[in-house]
Amino acid sequence: MLPLQRWRQARQRALLARVALDLVQTGRAAHLPSTEPEPHLLRAALFWREWGAICTRHLGVIALVVLIGVGEVQAHWSRWLLNPAPDLVHATQPPSPQTGSAIAGAMLRYVALTQEVADPLVPAVSQPLAVTDAFRTRHLLAEGETLGDLAERYGVSLATLVWANGLERGDALMLGQPLRIPRVSGVVYVVRPGDDVATLADRMAVAPEAILTFGPNHLDTSQDLVSGTEIFVPGGELPLDANLLARLAQRGAEPVGVLQVDEANLRQGPGTEYDRQIKLERGRQVALRARHEDWLKVEIADTLGWIRADLLRINADLVAALPETNDFPPPPPRWVWPARGRLTSPFGPRWGGFHNGIDIANRAWTPIVAARAGVVREAGWCRGYGYCVKIRHPGGVETIYGHLVAQPDVAAGDEVAVGQYLGGMGSTYDRAGGGYSTGVHLHFTILVNGRAVNPLSLLP
Structure with missing residues (x-):
């Protein structure tokens, strides 16, 4: 191709490019070629004209988007500079003249920010917090709250609260009682002699690492469990x-x-004549239900029973507010030995006659007690017995205590409890009434509907 032709084609291309630029900027072509362009160049000019029209129609929207983007970046940058994150404050303090300029401080903030948000799709990796206590708080039990409510509120199992506070024995709860709230569900356990981590883990259905790696336990693989110390087993369970x-x-x-x-x-x-149900240790908490004279009806571990009020540490106002009740069964026929000593004469035939009781020998003034609860029918000098006591019991039963050393400590009409002191052992007798004694002893007789029975068949 001749140089002149190449020059003309280059000039047409330049004019078409100018036309396309005019279309983009103004929507019309200010420079048109004087000669007919080549077809492919004409198609290019039409393409640029259509593209310019589209840009013109949407130029406002494009400018608005760009403006919002620029404003958001500037606003975020300003907020970050004015309110640095708390954990970055130490790196964002204004530098002193000796350590740098304000620009250097801003660069520190920028570096920290870019490190923090460099990849929002990747979760941050942080050092876990060191847990030094197995319990998050101590909750004071308020009126109307239940253990079930607290378990739900703090997100732990009910059994966890039971083990954490020693409630497995069924003790009652008092207003304001402090309750330990563990951080997670598990078992609070006091180490016993012979316990080891592997055995406890197997017993509570957890991995040994759950016990070893729990910070508050202060254990490592080389340590043995110390008897008497308390540990927490996360996720552990006991029946x-x-x-x-x-x-x-x-x-x-x-x-x-x-x-x-x-x-x-x-x-x-x-009353003491009633049978014992269970024994309770110091510190147990019983719920108060009712009262009768000096006794209180209480409940513990789903067991109802009676206990003397003076055995409890209790608010007097609470006792006064309890209902008085007579709803309890009559006392059972309970017997105790009337005195300590040696059995010297049994019940039955003796010396050509019949001995209607038993003789118990011991030193003078050895205590004599009521073998069963009842009401004193006679007390003082008795025909044949010397000083004696006769007690009437329910069911037509009567007991006789003879040969006391002196006037008894009870009188006719007194109510006596089983085991109550009656007087001292002696050797008195009424010769005129046919009585006789060869030494210090107690003569003890039991009558059922007026007939003597062998005391050994009733005494424990």
Whole structure:
């Protein structure tokens, strides 16, 4: 191709490019070629004209999007500069003249920000917090709250609260009682002699690492468990009676008395003649239900019984508010030995006659007690016996205590409890009444409907 032709074609292309630029900028072509362009160049010009029209129609929208984007970037940058993150404050303090300029401080903030949000799809990796205590708080039990409510509120199992606070024995809860709330469900366990991590883990259905790696336990693989120390087993479980759990879920604060003596007897009725149900240790908490004279009807571990009020540490106002009741069974026929000593003469034939009781010998003034609860029918000098006591019991039963050393400590008409002191052992007798004694002893007789029976068949 001749140089002149190449020059003309190049000039046409330049004119078409100018036309396309005019179309984009103004929507019309200010420079048109004077000669007919080549077909492919004409198609290019038409394409640029259509594209320019589209850009013209949507130029406002495009400008608005660009403006919003620029504004958002600037606003985010300003907010970050004015309110640095708390954990970055140490890196964003204005530098002193000795350490740098304000620009250097801004660069520190920028570096920290870009490191923090460099990839929002990748979760941040942080050092786990060191847990030093197995319990998040101590909750003071308020009126109307139940253990079930607290388990739901703090997101732990009911059994966890039971084990954490020693409630598996069924003790009552008092208003304001502090309850330990573990961070997670599990078992609070006091190490016993011979315990080891592997055995406990197997017993509570967890991996040994759950015990070893729990921070508050302060254990490592080289340490043995120390007897008497308390550990927490995250996720651990121990068997608990389902009925007990159901009752504890509904249990809240109620009037409570605290045992202040060891081995207090919980009896079936308000008196020592009633049979003992269970023994309670010092510190146990019993729920108060009713009262009768000096005795209180209480409940613990789903067991109802009676206990003397003076054995409990209790608020006097709570006792006064309890209902008085007579709803209890009569005392059972309970017997105790009337004295300590040696059996010297049995019941039955003796010296050509009949001995209607037993003789128990010991030193003078050895205590003599009522073998069963009842009402004193006679007390003082008795025909044949010397000083004696006769007690009438329910069911047509009567007991006789003869040869006391002196006037008895009870009088006719007195109510006596089983085991109550009557007087001292002696050797008095009424010769005129046919009595006789060869030494210090107690003559003890039991009559059933007026007929003597062998005391050994009734005494324990």
